Amino acid sequence: MFVQGLGFVQRSAYNKRAKPPALQPIQEEFSEVFCSQASWLCTETFDCLNHTGKLQSEDKLDKQIATASGEPDLTSWCYFQSNWDNVVKSCLVDQDLTRSAHQVYHQVLQQHPQDENDAKYCFLSGHCEDRELNSNSTMEAATKVCDERYPEPxxxxxxxxxxxxxxxxxxxxxxxxxxxxxxxRGSYHCTVAYCQETYCKMDHYEQIGGPSGQK
Known part of the structure; x- marks a missing residue:
């Protein structure tokens, strides 16, 4: 399910909140079937099986995504099947941020005008001018930047x-x-690279999401 005008991250949150019937089995139980389709999700890093075959309570993610110890929670990706091959596999597992960026872009492009809203996000967030993170950045480096830019409370x-x-x-x-x-969700570096490798390089999107397009 997509919502007209919403961007990539917004749609992911919406899809989870809407609880479409097709995703109910994923939300209730992460079976061996899904492990065979995306084996990387059943490793210790993501632990979608959670040692019991069931995902953690989605209520916890609605209120707080990060772990109790204040770390990114990668299990939050277990709910989003449409991103298992791009953000999860390409960026978080293979650490190929450029490939992930183009995969997501082409996915979003099929849902025009959602691509234009993502472009607005890229420029509003300042990712196009970011000099600390790029397509070679790691999750660890991104987490440190997150601590600096978005501290508690x-x-x-x-x-x-x-x-x-x-x-x-x-x-x-x-x-x-x-x-x-x-x-x-541990994907801040993926998001920055997504912007820098696509929208930030295209004049068309700068006219939409850049300073002149926001007036």
Missing amino acids: DGWKSVGFLDVEMQPLSTKAQADRISKIACA
Whole structure:
């Protein structure tokens, strides 16, 4: 299910909150079937099986995505099947941020005008001018940047999926909430690279999401 005008991270949160019937089996039980389709999700890193075959309570993710110890929670990706091959496999597992960026971009392009909302996010968030993170960055480096940019209180460690606004982007505050979500999911570096490798390089999107397009 897609919502007209919403961007990549916003749609992910919306899809989870809407609980479409097709995803119910994934949310209730992460079976061996899914492990055979995406074996990387059943490793110790993601632990979608959670040693019991069931995912953690989704209520916890709605209120707070980061772990109790204040670390990114990669198990949050177990719920989003459409991203298992791009963000999860290409960026988080293979650490090929450039490939992940183009995979996500082509996926989003099929849902135009969602690509335009993602472009607005990229420019509003400042990712196009980011000099600390790039396509060679790691999750560890990104987490340190997250600590600096979105400290507590009201930082990335306390954000939940319910904090995402279900309406098109228009302010930096909205963009910052999406960035906090990315930090909490361990994909902030993936998100920055997604912007830098696509929208930030295209004049068409700069006219839409850049300073002139936001007036």
